[in-house]
Amino acid sequence: MHVLVRQLCTLLIVVSLTSEAQQLIPVWGDHVPPFARPHALEEYEADCWGGVRCVHQVVTPTLAVYLPETEPNGTAVVVLPGGGYEVEAVYHEGYEIAELLARQGSVAAVLKYRLPNPESATEPARVPAADVREAVRLLREQQSQIGFSARKFGVLGFSAGGHLAASVSVHRSDEPTENPDFSILVYGVSAMNEVNREWLERTLYHRPMSADEVAFETLYERVDSGTPPAFLVHAFDDNTCHYSESTLYAEALQRNGVDAELHLFARGGHGFGRGRDEDGTSQWVSLAANWLARLGAK
Numbered sequence: 659m660h661v662l663v664r665q666l667c668t669l670l671i672v673v674s675l676t677s678e679a680q681q682l683i684p685v686w687g688d689h690v691p692p693f694a695r696p697h698a699l700e701e702y703e704a705d706c707w708g709g710v711r712c713v714h715q716v717v718t719p720t721l722a723v724y725l726p727e728t729e730p731n732g733t734a735v736v737v738l739p740g741g742g743y744e745v746e747a748v749y750h751e752g753y754e755i756a757e758l759l760a761r762q763g764s765v766a767a768v769l770k771y772r773l774p775n776p777e778s779a780t781e782p783a784r785v786p787a788a789d790v791r792e793a794v795r796l797l798r799e800q801q802s803q804i805g806f807s808a809r810k811f812g813v814l815g816f817s818a819g820g821h822l823a824a825s826v827s828v829h830r831s832d833e834p835t836e837n838p839d840f841s842i843l844v845y846g847v848s849a850m851n852e853v854n855r856e857w858l859e860r861t862l863y864h865r866p867m868s869a870d871e872v873a874f875e876t877l878y879e880r881v882d883s884g885t886p887p888a889f890l891v892h893a894f895d896d897n898t899c900h901y902s903e904s905t906l907y908a909e910a911l912q913r914n915g916v917d918a919e920l921h922l923f924a925r926g927g928h929g930f931g932r933g934r935d936e937d938g939t940s941q942w943v944s945l946a947a948n949w950l951a952r953l954g955a956k
Contacts, residue, residue, distance in 0.1 A: 681804060685719040685769070685792050692788050697778040707929065712745040713770060717778050719789040721796070722753065722768040724760035725806055731763035731947075732954025734801070734808040735842070736793050740817030740929070743774055743786070743861040750931040751816040751844075755943070758932060759814075762947035764954075765806045766814075769793045771822070776864050783863045783871075790826050791836035798835050810954050812840035812886065814946075817899060817929065818861075820846020821877070824907065827888070828880035837886075840953055842946055844891045845899050845928055848907040850876040878903075881910035887917040889949045891942045893926030919949055 685691075699715045706712040721736070737759075739751040746752070748770060756766035771789040774782035790813060797804070798811045815823030820843040827841045847854060850872055858875060859867055867875070874880070888911055892904040901922060911918040926939040933939035 681723040681725075683721040683723060683767075683796070683804070685721055685789055685796060691719065691772065691785075693779045693781045693785050694772075695778060695780050697775075699775065699778050706741075706745055706747075710747050710929070711749045712741060713748050714745050714773075715775070716746060716770050716773045717775075718770075719772050719793070720770050721793055722756065722770075723797075723804060724756040724766045724768075726763050726765060727761045728763050730765070730806065730808070731951040732809040733763075733840075733950045734765035734767065734797050734806070734811045735759060735950070736790065736797065736811075736813045736838075737766055737768045738771065738790065738813060738815035738819030738822050739768070740815070740819045740845075742818050742857065746770060746773070746819075747816070747929075747931070750929075751819065754932050755814070758943050759947060759950075762944070762951075764947065764950050765797070765801075765808055767793065767797060774862050774864070786822050786862075787826050787829075790822060791831055791833075794826075794838055795833065795835045808954070810839040810956075812838045812842065814842035814844070815846055816844045816931070817846065820844055821848070824848050824877045824888075825875075827886050828877050828882075829874070830884065840886045840888065840950075842889045842891075842949075843904065843907065844942070845893065845896055845930075846890070846903060846907075847899055848877040848903045878906040878910045881907065881914055881916070883914045883916065885911060885914065885916055887911070887953070888919075889946050890918065890920045891923075891939075891946070892921075893923045893928070893930070893937075893939065895925050896928045898928035919945075921945060 752768040759766040813823040908918040
C-alpha cells in the first residue's frame with residue numbers, strides 16, 4: 659500500500675501552532691482517507707463530562723507534534739485521547755499529556771483520529787485504526803522532515819483510545835512500519851462483556867457485531883509473543899472501565915513472554931488524565947517517562 663510513489667507524492671503540510679514545540683500535520687496529506695464517504699459534517703469543540711473540553715465530529719485526522727524539550731530518550735509516542743468513540747478529549751487526554759512527555763524527552767504526537775460515523779465512513783469500525791496506523795508510519799518514515807530522530811515508535815491511549823491502542827498492538831498490519839513498538843494503556847479496554855459489546859455496537863460498529871467480530875475485539879485473548887510490550891495504568895475504583903481490563907492484558911503479555919509494567923492506584927476513578935496529587939494518580943506520567951527512557955535506550 660505504501661509504495662515509493664506515494665511517499666514522493668504525499669504533501670506533508672506542516673503548520674506552526676501556538677507553541678514552538680508543536681507542528682500540525684494532516685495524516686493523509688492530500689489523499690482521500692480510506693473508508694471515507696461524502697458528508698456534510700463539521701468538526702467543533704464543546705464541553706462534555708462536566709467541563710472537559712472535547713472535539714466532536716472529527717472527520718479530518720491530524721497529528722499535533724511536540725518535540726522533546728530536553729535530551730531525547732529515543733521514543734516517539736502517538737497519543738490517542740479517549741471519548742468513547744463519540745468525542746475526543748484532546749486537551750485533557752491529549753495536548754496536556756504530550757506537553758508533559760515532551761518535557762521528559764519523548765516526541766509526543768496527539769492524533770485527532772476520525773470518529774466512526776456512518777455519515778462519513780463506509781466502514782466506521784475500521785476508520786480509527788486506519789488513522790492510527792498511518793500516523794505511526796508517517797512519524798517513523800518522516801521523522802527527519804519533522805525534525806527528530808527516534809528508535810522506538812508507540813501508542814498511548816486513554817479509555818476508548820486505550821482500546822484503540824491495544825487493538826493496533828494485537829492486530830498487526832502486513833506493513834511493518836505501521837505497527838507500534840510499544841503501547842501505554844491508561845484505563846483502557848481489552849475485554850469483552852455485555853457492557854463493552856453494547857458500547858462497541860453503538861459507537862464503533864453502529865450495528866450488531868458478529869461472533870467473529872466479538873472474538874476480534876476480545877483483545878487480551880489476541881495477545882501473542884509478537885505483541886509489543888505495554889505500560890498499563892488503572893484505578894481500583896474505576897466504575898466505567900473495570901481495572902481487570904488492564905490486569906487481564908498484562909497477564910496475557912506475561913504468559914507470552916512479553917514485558918508488561920502495571921500500576922494500579924487505590925483511588926482515581928475513570929478519566930483522570932494526567933492525574934491528581936490528592937489520590938496519587940499524578941505519579942503515572944513520570945513512571946511512564948522512566949519506562950519510555952529505558953525502552954528507548956534498548
